[in-house]
Amino acid sequence: MVITSRNPIYSVLWLIVTFFSISGHYILLNAQFLAIVNIIVYAGAIMVLFLFVIMLMNLSKTAEPKKNRWLKVAGGLAGGCLLLVLVAALRNTELKSQLAQVNEGDIGLIKNLGKELFSTYVVPFEISSILFLSAMVGAVVIGKKE
């Protein structure tokens, strides 16, 4: 649905539905922190940004121009082949007997994740804050009218 909708706004709405279902999977896997962050960051912030840009550009009226149909067929075929090859390769792995822990386990809770994040992973955390700062500066510089 995300890739077949003609109107980009419908595409965004379907993507939000997809993100909510992925958050549901995180809750099933007992990773509550990631589920909440996924809803807030993706379904909240990023998708609102997408909608804002689409409405700013007023794209909904302008239909996508007619393009090469063979290109579309070739793209679909290539993606289908990738899916087929990967499924065939992974179908008989020994991972089949492994279970993912569902609905229990406490590594996904904020307490444990935060403890680990601010002890072992504190340097990448600070580096990511610098990355955010540079992304913010870059976005402002690019978006500025020259």
Place this chain on the structure above:
Amino acid sequence: MPINYYIFLSLALFCIGMVGVLTRRNAIIIFMCIELMLNAVNLLLVAFSKMHHLAKVSADATAGIDGQLFVFFIMVVAAAEVSVGLAIIVMMYRNIHSVDVNFLNRLKH
């Protein structure tokens, strides 16, 4: 739940995202498909983290927590990427009044 259900689900999501990148011409939709692929990888990372946790929980109480932190960092990087990418798309729209990536083939000359 067996791990290969999660493998196949995220594989399907990843391939949908890839078909979208290959077939669509709208730059914003290509961008959203990249987000979809990132989310497929995130889901697989969380599933593998829980699998590892289940296998190693008797030896180490916090086994597998690294995977969930990597997912957190991937989300951070994705947020930064979206802000810069959308700024680039807005600038491109301002210059050529279209978000069709086919008009960008001047870059190769």
